[in-house]
Structure formats: C-alpha cells, structure tokens
Amino acid sequence: MSGKVGAVVVMFVGLFAACVPLQAHHGNASFDVSKHPTVKGIVTEYVWANPHVYLKFDAKDENGQVQHWVVEASNPPDQTRQGWTKFSFKPGDEVELTMGSVARNGQPIGRFGFRGGIILNGKPFPPGAENAGDTGETVPKQ
C-alpha cells in the first residue's frame, strides 16, 4: 500500500469513527453466529462500559503469530445479572473463551455467549456458570 493510499484509508477510518451514530442497539450483520472457536490467551485490557463491556486478550494463532482479540459482552446491567463485575478480569489473567460468534471479516473479534464458554485462570467463570441452562443464545453446549 502506498503512503498516499494508506493516508487516505486512515482518513476514512477516522471519518468513519466520527460519523457512526452513538449507540449500538442493532442487528447482527458483522458476525457469523455459526462459528464458535475456542481461543486461549492472556488478558491485556478489560473495559466495563456502555454500550458494551469488552475484553481484550492476546493469543497465538496456528502459525504462532500473536492475535489481539477483542470480545464483546452485553451492557453492564446484563453482565451484572450474569455475575460479572467491573473487576472480573485484569491484565495478565489467563482466559480460554469459546466465542458466541466471530466477525465475518476474519478479524480477531468475537462476542461472548452467555453460558459456559469462559475459563478464567483455570476455572469456569463466573462461578456457577457451568450450571446455567439454555438462554437462547448461540453458544453451543460445552
């Protein structure tokens, strides 16, 4: 990519960010709900915010390259109802996540499912999650 093209792309990305509406209560077009990869990595950042809580972690792909994953959950009230808190994850935590869905564009971006699917420092998270039943979400039973 030439410098000029790269600059234009960067400009468009910036303008895109400025143009999108504020909120995000909408459909599922960017995600493939039929794919549920399990990825293991180390937490780099945990953001407890609206409209979505999200977790960043680094994981190696099949070629040994580090992928910077971002996985989004629902909003803080929904996550609180699932036993999460602002302090549930911290940088350095080891996580193993089975995604509820992943970005269609192949970027390392996913969405949490609501049952099972999260191993935090070797234990199911949140405690008791392994006992939760069908929520109507897309994550397959573990």
Added chain:
Amino acid sequence: MAKCPMLSAIVLLACFFVPAVHAQLNDQPKGVAEELAKRKWNNSPPVKSFYSGQKNHGPAPVRDLSGIWDGTAEGGGQFKGPILHPALYPGSRADDDAGHPDETGVVNPLPFTAAGLEALKKNKPGDGVRAVDVANTNDPVDYGNPSGFPRMLFYELRVIELTQTKNQIIMLDEFDQHWRHIWTDGRPLPDINDVEPRFFGYSVGKWTDDYTFEADTVGVDDKTWLDNVGRPHSYDMSVHEIWHRVDYDKIELTVTVDDPKYYSEKWTGLNKLVLHRLSDDFDMEEFIYNGVETEDYNKSVAGEAARSGKPAK
C-alpha cells in the same frame, strides 16, 4: 450521515457494525441472584425464575405504586419492538432477519394507515426485520436524543422507580436516567395546539379504583419513535396506560396507542406486563449510553469489525 455528507457513500460501504447482544437473559449462574440480593450498590435484578421462588409479601397497598420495579425479567428490553408487536417473522428469534423494506409478514402486524406506512419507511432502525447497518440508521436515540414516551415503556423497560407526591406520580427510569411525571392533581390534558411538543409529552392520571391507576399522555414530539424498530407516531397520538397493582410484589402494566393518523385502530403494545417489586434498598446501576465510552467502543470493537478482510474461519 448528514454530518459527513461528502463521504457518505464511502462510509456506507465501509460500515458493517457490531451489534448489541440482544439476549433476553432468562437464566443466570447459580448463586448470582442470591449474591445480587445482598448487594448495596450497583445492583441488577434477578431473572424471572428467581421471582417464582420468592414468598409473597401480601396484598397490594391502597392507591400506592411507589417502589422500585423490575421489567427486565418479563422481557422489558423489547429490542425487536413492543412485546405484543415485535418486528420479527413467526418462528424467528435471531438477528438474521434484517434489511427488509417493510414489515410484511411479521408477527401480529400493526394496522398502519397509508400515512403511517410512509412515515415508517422514513425511519431506519437498527433492529427488527427492517434493520439497516448502523451507518444508515437514523434512530434519534443513536444521535443522543432521549427515547421519549412511550418508547421508554416499549424499549429498555428495565428497572424503574415510582414515587408519589401530593400531585404527581414520578417515574425514574434506569435506562439513560430518564424521568417523567404524571400529574394527579385533576388538571386536564392540554390542547396540543397550545403547547410545545415534548419528548415525554404531557401526562395526567387518576386512580380508577384502589389498585388501578390510569394515565393519558398527549403532546409527544413526533421526532421520537415508538420503539426500537422505527415505528412512527404523529403529534396527534395519545397513549393510555393502566398500572394495576396486583399485590405487594407485582404491578401489571398495559399500554395502548391511539394514533388515527398513522394507525387505523388503537393497538396495545403491552398487555398486563408484570413488573416485579425489588427490595427498597435496591441501588440502580448507571445505564447511560454516553459519547465517550461509545466512541471508545466504536474504535476498539465496531471499527475493527467493520474493516474488510478475509472471511472468518
């Protein structure tokens, strides 16, 4: 998009946006409800099954709606539209149905007039069968407007606090920390031609028996939407609410829209939706969609998901 007209076409092509997680959370890990019940700050209500196991606290107090109430458990989120009129096709539960030009074939369709259909097409929602990508939505809430009334009952009806004064019933809404008041001092509704439109309209109400409070609202700004799937209303709309205190622990809420300009007959969006009483020391979490956090989210998640790239493996 009007904010960046020169680049609209490019941005429209680029914007495939991350959705919200539209789950109705009907389950939760074992022990979470009990832990939440002990919490003093930043609380969140339990799921529906928890309430069925709770003891009844007795009969309804007379002419009293005050308390903190939970609409979440019974589906108050209503991301696909009011509970009785979701913009979903029969049998559908996922977000797969989107991008359709109208609501033909949805469950329990609304009785749009020709003018109503025309107004519907102008609204580009982010959810339901007519959902568009976020770059194309013109949902006023997405641009920072309050949801208004009755959308506050037809969307994100989660935790509310009702309090009563000598002359008002006041509703405090967890979502975006909205509030509205219903006058109970006997004043009539205003002539809508004599007052300015308001996002939450003008409401008056009265007790029709010792356990039933009914309210009427007019004068709602027609810039607001009725729900999260872009159903419109005209300025002539009136809304009738029935708040029935079943017992100490429950209110049943019924909401009916009357808007002859856009709908050929009255329709009811909520019919006896149960609101569960939460403990008096329940402390609402902040649930405010704010610009700074959302911009961070857009950069970290949505923007990346919007990038073109290889298909997911």
